[in-house]
Amino acid sequence: MHLKELGELKLIKLIRKLSLTTFNPQIKVGIGDDCSVFNNGIVVTTDAYLEDIHFVKDYFSYRNIGKRAVCATLSDIAAMAAEPIAIFISALLPKDLKEKYLIDLYAGIKTIAKMFRTQIAGGDLVNYPKLGLILTAIGKAKHPKLRSQVKAGDYLYLTGYCGISETGRLALKFQLPQKEFMVAIKRHLTPIPRIYEALKLKKFIRGLIDTSDGLSTDCYHLATESQVKLKIFYEKLPIHPETFKLQKLLAQSNKDLIFNLALNSGEDYELLFSSPNDNLPKTIGNVKLTCIGKAERGRGVYLIKNNKEQPLTPKGYDHFSYSNKSFSSELNLF
Amino acid sequence: MHLKELGELKLIKLIRKLSLTTFNPQIKVGIGDDCSVFNNGIVVTTDAYLEDIHFVKDYFSYRNIGKRAVCATLSDIAAMAAEPIAIFISALLPKDLKEKYLIDLYAGIKTIAKMFRTQIAGGDLVNYPKLGLILTAIGKAKHPKLRSQVKAGDYLYLTGYCGISETGRLALKFQLPQKEFMVAIKRHLTPIPRIYEALKLKKFIRGLIDTSDGLSTDCYHLATESQVKLKIFYEKLPIHPETFKLQKLLAQSNKDLIFNLALNSGEDYELLFSSPNDNLPKTIGNVKLTCIGKAERGRGVYLIKNNKEQPLTPKGYDHFSYSNKSFSSELNLF
Numbered sequence: 216m217h218l219k220e221l222g223e224l225k226l227i228k229l230i231r232k233l234s235l236t237t238f239n240p241q242i243k244v245g246i247g248d249d250c251s252v253f254n255n256g257i258v259v260t261t262d263a264y265l266e267d268i269h270f271v272k273d274y275f276s277y278r279n280i281g282k283r284a285v286c287a288t289l290s291d292i293a294a295m296a297a298e299p300i301a302i303f304i305s306a307l308l309p310k311d312l313k314e315k316y317l318i319d320l321y322a323g324i325k326t327i328a329k330m331f332r333t334q335i336a337g338g339d340l341v342n343y344p345k346l347g348l349i350l351t352a353i354g355k356a357k358h359p360k361l362r363s364q365v366k367a368g369d370y371l372y373l374t375g376y377c378g379i380s381e382t383g384r385l386a387l388k389f390q391l392p393q394k395e396f397m398v399a400i401k402r403h404l405t406p407i408p409r410i411y412e413a414l415k416l417k418k419f420i421r422g423l424i425d426t427s428d429g430l431s432t433d434c435y436h437l438a439t440e441s442q443v444k445l446k447i448f449y450e451k452l453p454i455h456p457e458t459f460k461l462q463k464l465l466a467q468s469n470k471d472l473i474f475n476l477a478l479n480s481g482e483d484y485e486l487l488f489s490s491p492n493d494n495l496p497k498t499i500g501n502v503k504l505t506c507i508g509k510a511e512r513g514r515g516v517y518l519i520k521n522n523k524e525q526p527l528t529p530k531g532y533d534h535f536s537y538s539n540k541s542f543s544s545e546l547n548l549f
Numbered sequence: 550m551h552l553k554e555l556g557e558l559k560l561i562k563l564i565r566k567l568s569l570t571t572f573n574p575q576i577k578v579g580i581g582d583d584c585s586v587f588n589n590g591i592v593v594t595t596d597a598y599l600e601d602i603h604f605v606k607d608y609f610s611y612r613n614i615g616k617r618a619v620c621a622t623l624s625d626i627a628a629m630a631a632e633p634i635a636i637f638i639s640a641l642l643p644k645d646l647k648e649k650y651l652i653d654l655y656a657g658i659k660t661i662a663k664m665f666r667t668q669i670a671g672g673d674l675v676n677y678p679k680l681g682l683i684l685t686a687i688g689k690a691k692h693p694k695l696r697s698q699v700k701a702g703d704y705l706y707l708t709g710y711c712g713i714s715e716t717g718r719l720a721l722k723f724q725l726p727q728k729e730f731m732v733a734i735k736r737h738l739t740p741i742p743r744i745y746e747a748l749k750l751k752k753f754i755r756g757l758i759d760t761s762d763g764l765s766t767d768c769y770h771l772a773t774e775s776q777v778k779l780k781i782f783y784e785k786l787p788i789h790p791e792t793f794k795l796q797k798l799l800a801q802s803n804k805d806l807i808f809n810l811a812l813n814s815g816e817d818y819e820l821l822f823s824s825p826n827d828n829l830p831k832t833i834g835n836v837k838l839t840c841i842g843k844a845e846r847g848r849g850v851y852l853i854k855n856n857k858e859q860p861l862t863p864k865g866y867d868h869f870s871y872s873n874k875s876f877s878s879e880l881n882l883f
Binding site: 226261263269317322335339341349355 | 553563564573576585597633641656672689
């Protein structure tokens with residue numbers, strides 16, 4: 216059996232099983248959440264960001280690459296409603312990289328780090344043929360919010376828009392007029408993590424995850440870890456006007472484009488959380504907040520569309536499977 | 550200017566400068582030591598371990614690759630005289646890797662993690678053409694030992710042997726009879742970190758580093774960070790009989806081989822530390838302990854050989870420079 220036949224979800228299960236026999240009493244939550252949690256409230260996450268896997272240099276400047284990597288990693292700290300403290304950077308650097316590009320890369324890293332008072336506190340440098348950043352972020356919270364804390368009866372909320380990052384990526388890829396896709400492109404290039412929003416909302420939050428793999432997969436994680444049933448109301452999903460514009464320009468005849476963008480495209484880095492409160496504000500700061508579903512007793516994720524309930528299978532980005540290598544190739548559209 | 554022209558020491562200085570403007574009050578020691586240190590005594594290190602850069606699959610089994618990566622990373626925790634708590638693993642995995650090899654890899658990781666009661670507490674999986682492990686280790690110490698704590702008048706100690714790992718690597722590379730190089734090969738394949746030795750010795754230790762880059766470079770780090778002069782007594786360096794054997798077999802006429810192995814070859818992962826005490830035991834557990842030098846007022850590293858004092862320039866492994874790409878190519882011997 217090869218890894219590509221296993222697929223990512225099974226692979227994670229396997230790794231989790233292999234790791235389970237190791238133990239230290241100072242760890243409260245190990246593998247399985249956005250961060251691990253130490254007894255003293257320290258939370259830790261690690262994230263790889265590699266050329267031609269996670270980004271292409273075609274439309275990412277070095278500064279953007281640096282910014283993006285830190286945004287994505289700190290989003291896991293936001294997903295615990297924690298405050299970031301420090302990041303550690305393993306940088307894979309081609310030896311013929313120009314010094315000025317390295318300075319740009321670190322300028323991007325610094326911009327986001329400073330925005331969240333996060334210290335670049337260490338790292339490792341490796342001469343490698345392709346550029347890559349592997350980041351570890353460390354934060355702290357008195358009561359970190361977990362994926363496993365959704366309770367039956369909770370309401371499910373989402374910040375921002377679903378499918379906005381993939382909208383931006385496709386607009387860039389197909390060289391659509393950039394000024395028509397300003398919001399989407401900005402979210403794709405620099406997905407500012409929802410740290411401050413999570414800290415403001417934390418008193419209302421029970422279960423929490425960030426949307427990095429696609430809404431269907433992220434809901435699956437929440438439902439599985441919390442052992443509840445999640446119902447998603449399709450008509451309530453916050454879809455940005457630029458996503459509708461994309462459909463018009465790219466696939467007028469394909470109504471599934473919106474559906475797939477909203478439910479199965481990744482890297483939005485929004486907060487997806489449950490709350491016992493059904494009356495949260497419609498915005499938090501200047502970020503939209505939408506109630507998109509409910510948690511009930513039971514198992515699995517279900518989509519309510521045209522008043523019909525249907526199972527929603529996790530179809531977000533899978534790093535290992537062939538049949539679902541990426542959202543775009545799955546659609547066979549582009 | 551390209552990175553290869555800068556060289557690693559200058560590159561580290563540049564990155565340090567670029568990172569210095571970021572700040573969080575919970576960080577006590579940032580970039581520049583083996584680990585970063587938080588106010589609460591948490592220490593953090595990150596280390597990349599990549600195919601064809603740090604290891605070749607020719608003589609490393611998957612199990613060995615896993616063991617080796619954890620050993621090297623935990624050695625940085627030993628270099629703070631701290632106790633490890635957890636490791637986080639970003640694994641770059643080719644999608645056609647067989648599941649059983651992944652299980653072997655993790656079995657190796659687990660073996661060392663369990664030896665030091667360290668939990669595999671999180672990570673990230675990426676489908677990547679070449680195998681790689683990027684590890685972050687987190688530990689704790691009441692009083693972490695720093696590179697900057699050597700004082701003039703201190704004695705300099707080294708655990709184990711210098712040049713032993715490179716001896717093992719060369720024995721494997723040139724397919725010399727393995728039973729003649731058992732100690733060296735074992736140290737090269739599985740450099741068990743000196744965690745327990747550091748914890749036993751910590752009451753005697755002032756400045757501390759682990760020998761990963763080669764003794765000359767590691768001494769340079771200690772001297773620079775502590776702002777002292779270090780004198781190394783060449784005749785006192787602990788050189789293993791297998792290293793002499795290697796010289797006999799490979800380069801009878803080249804007397805510099807021993808010199809270069811002892812001073813400029815890396816990855817021994819031994820403790821190099823200073824102590825005000827000139828009378829430490831000759832072994833700690835079953836690991837040799839040798840006084841190899843002294844710290845004085847002044848700057849720089851000097852070698853005392855045949856009663857003559859000469860400057861010792863850092864010539865250990867440089868990941869970026871052309872002229873000093875690796876120990877072996879520098880020697881032009883192999």
